[in-house]
Amino acid sequence: MGRGMNRVITIVIAEAALEMVPKELLSHPSVTRAAERKGKKPEDTLLDISYHYAAMKDLEDWDRRGRPDIVYLTLLNLLERPLNKEKQLTVYVHTIGNYIIEIDAEINLPRNYARFQGLIEQLFELGKVPPNGKPLMILKRGTLGDIIKNVSHSSAVFLTEKGKAVKGADYFNELVKKGSPLFVIGGFQRGDFSRQNLKLADEKISLYKDSLDAWVVASMASHELERALGII
Amino acid sequence: MGRGMNRVITIVIAEAALEMVPKELLSHPSVTRAAERKGKKPEDTLLDISYHYAAMKDLEDWDRRGRPDIVYLTLLNLLERPLNKEKQLTVYVHTIGNYIIEIDAEINLPRNYARFQGLIEQLFELGKVPPNGKPLMILKRGTLGDIIKNVSHSSAVFLTEKGKAVKGADYFNELVKKGSPLFVIGGFQRGDFSRQNLKLADEKISLYKDSLDAWVVASMASHELERALGII
Numbered sequence: 268m269g270r271g272m273n274r275v276i277t278i279v280i281a282e283a284a285l286e287m288v289p290k291e292l293l294s295h296p297s298v299t300r301a302a303e304r305k306g307k308k309p310e311d312t313l314l315d316i317s318y319h320y321a322a323m324k325d326l327e328d329w330d331r332r333g334r335p336d337i338v339y340l341t342l343l344n345l346l347e348r349p350l351n352k353e354k355q356l357t358v359y360v361h362t363i364g365n366y367i368i369e370i371d372a373e374i375n376l377p378r379n380y381a382r383f384q385g386l387i388e389q390l391f392e393l394g395k396v397p398p399n400g401k402p403l404m405i406l407k408r409g410t411l412g413d414i415i416k417n418v419s420h421s422s423a424v425f426l427t428e429k430g431k432a433v434k435g436a437d438y439f440n441e442l443v444k445k446g447s448p449l450f451v452i453g454g455f456q457r458g459d460f461s462r463q464n465l466k467l468a469d470e471k472i473s474l475y476k477d478s479l480d481a482w483v484v485a486s487m488a489s490h491e492l493e494r495a496l497g498i499i
Numbered sequence: 500m501g502r503g504m505n506r507v508i509t510i511v512i513a514e515a516a517l518e519m520v521p522k523e524l525l526s527h528p529s530v531t532r533a534a535e536r537k538g539k540k541p542e543d544t545l546l547d548i549s550y551h552y553a554a555m556k557d558l559e560d561w562d563r564r565g566r567p568d569i570v571y572l573t574l575l576n577l578l579e580r581p582l583n584k585e586k587q588l589t590v591y592v593h594t595i596g597n598y599i600i601e602i603d604a605e606i607n608l609p610r611n612y613a614r615f616q617g618l619i620e621q622l623f624e625l626g627k628v629p630p631n632g633k634p635l636m637i638l639k640r641g642t643l644g645d646i647i648k649n650v651s652h653s654s655a656v657f658l659t660e661k662g663k664a665v666k667g668a669d670y671f672n673e674l675v676k677k678g679s680p681l682f683v684i685g686g687f688q689r690g691d692f693s694r695q696n697l698k699l700a701d702e703k704i705s706l707y708k709d710s711l712d713a714w715v716v717a718s719m720a721s722h723e724l725e726r727a728l729g730i731i
Contacts, residue, residue: 304536317611336610340575347712378568379549380612434731475731480579486718487731499666499707499719 274357274372275447276350276492277418280341280481281361281411282461283454284334287391288314295322311392313384331455332363338454339383340482342376349498350489359414360454366391367409374403411451411464421446422469426488427459428478430471438472439491452484506589506604507679508582508724509650512573512713513593513643514693515686516566519623520546527554543624545616563687564595570686571615572714574608581730582721591646592686598623599641606635643683643696653678654701658720659691660710662703670704671723684716 292298293309301318302309316323316333323329338360350356351372360368368390377383386396386404395402415423422442433439442448451468453460465471474487493499524530525541533550534541548555548565555561570592582588583604592600600622609615618628618636627634647655654674665671674680683700685692697703706719725731 315611317609317614334610336612340572343572343712344576344714344718347715349707349711352707352709377549378566379547380568382549435726475581475584477584479581480575482576483579483718486576486715487722490719490722494667 273354275355275443275496277357277359277420277447277449278345278485278488279359279361279411279414279449279451280338280454280485281451281464282331283338283360283362284332284456285338285360285362285387285454286314286332286364286366287388288312288319289326292319292322292326295319297321307388311388313388313391315384328363330457334454334456335384335387336380337456337481338387339376339380340480341452341454341485342370344482344486345489346370346372346374346376348486348489348493350493350496353493353496353498355492355496355498356489357418359418361409361411361414363455365408365410367407367414369405369407371401371403412467415449415451415467418449419447420449423449423451423467425451425460425465425468425471426474426484427453427465427471428473429459430473432476433472433474436491436494439495443492443495450488452481452488454481505586507587507675507728509589509591509652509679509681510577510717510720511591511593511643511646511681511683512570512686512717513683514563514696515570515592515594516564516688517570517592517594517619517686518546518564518596518598519620520544520551521558524551524554524558527551529553539620543620545620545623547616560595562689566686566688567616567619568612569688569713571608571612572712573684573686573717574602576714576718577721578602578604578606578608580718580721580725582725582728585728585730587724587728587730588721589650591650593641593643593646595687597640597642599639599646601637601639603633603635644699647681647683647699650681651679652681655681655683655699656702656704657683657692657697657700658706658716659685659697659703660705661691662705664708665704665706668723668726671727675724675727682720684713684720686713 302312314333534544546565622628
């Protein structure tokens with residue numbers, strides 16, 4: 268994982284609700300119908316609660332799965348920000364099924380959600396996209412712990428509603444002074460990180476008193492970091 | 500336009516690349532095909548460059564049209580932020596074809612882009628959504644000038660790459676002290692506001708040296724305003 272060389276900030280979208288349709292749902296009518304509309308086999312499609320709700324109701328942890336839009340919106344917010352344009356950011360996605368997606372910071376994400384879905388489906392099929400040339404996304408097996416272990420960082424900071432309330436610029440200024448922080452943002456719609464993953468945190472912070480969508484948290488943390496680094 | 504009562508900040512997404520498929524493209528194969536896939540008549544569908552590129556190439560100003568995703572992403576960023584959760588924000592959309600969309604701050608936007616498209620198509624058909632009960636979006640004819648004239652504000656601030664560079668907190672602190680600023684963010688993919696609309700600006704500012712996507716600009720301005728208002 269040498270992607271973040273010379274980049275100060277790492278942000279991990281963790282336990283992301285992003286996975287292919289699991290085996291036990293492959294023959295469910297809502298899954299076969301949605302796949303047919305796309306001209307794909309059900310096993311080649313992403314789980315998506317807006318199409319597969321009927322199939323997902325009995326799935327374990329169904330309310331933390333099948334939301335690839337969360338990753339999409341969060342990436343669109345992170346990768347197009349000054350922090351990334353100034354080459355200070357590395358982004359990883361860790362999925363609920365323990366895959367890791369390494370993302371080239373110069374990727375130009377499709378502006379159309381259906382195209383993004385297609386790209387991720389191709390990624391799960393081939394292990395990288397595009398199939399030829401320099402890969403812009405690479406898929407590997409791995410846990411959140413593997414990322415934290417392998418990416419050099421000064422502090423692993425989890426953003427969670429239950430963390431210490433952080434207000435104003437001081438916290439981020441101090442953090443940046445101390446080195447290269449790694450941030451973990453939940454890529455799921457509800458609840459908190461797993462207990463096991465929370466143990467990996469050096470610090471837990473909260474940017475607002477209520478729960479916020481992942482892309483809003485990502486924007487807020489990036490903004491504070493851009494300020495602390497003097498980019499904006 | 501009494502929606503913003505007691506709310507301090509107004510943000511207008513202006514000249515937004517959001518419109519129904521124009522008459523001259525209704526019979527183009529890329530338009531009829533995309534409409535058929537949705538089970539709709541071509542005249543009941545939104546112009547979208549990711550589906551209608553082949554049809555749009557000869558359209559006037561084609562590179563500033565057919566990007567409803569920009570409005571979608573910007574609204575998802577604005578409406579889910581602390582600024583709106585604290586009831587300090589009113590959002591309007593002004594479209595390139597001179598429609599105004601009034602948005603109820605409590606709207607729960609669909610998390611699926613196709614559903615958002617459906618909602619906007621219904622809005623252009625019926626003039627409001629949902630069809631019954633309290634409307635969450637209302638469509639009217641009107642210019643950007645109409646919004647600026649009718650919404651009480653202390654200063655109309657346009658966010659544009661060519662504006663005065665603003666760095667740090669001072670500018671927003673001062674602005675908020677002086678009253679209720681109204682911000683105008685471009686809802687298009689390329690270029691600047693029309694010359695006519697730029698004349699409506701009291702101030703023109705830039706938050707970063709390069710061009711940024713509308714949703715990033717919206718996030719950055721909101722963050723500064725949340726800071727200035729003591730929300731975060």
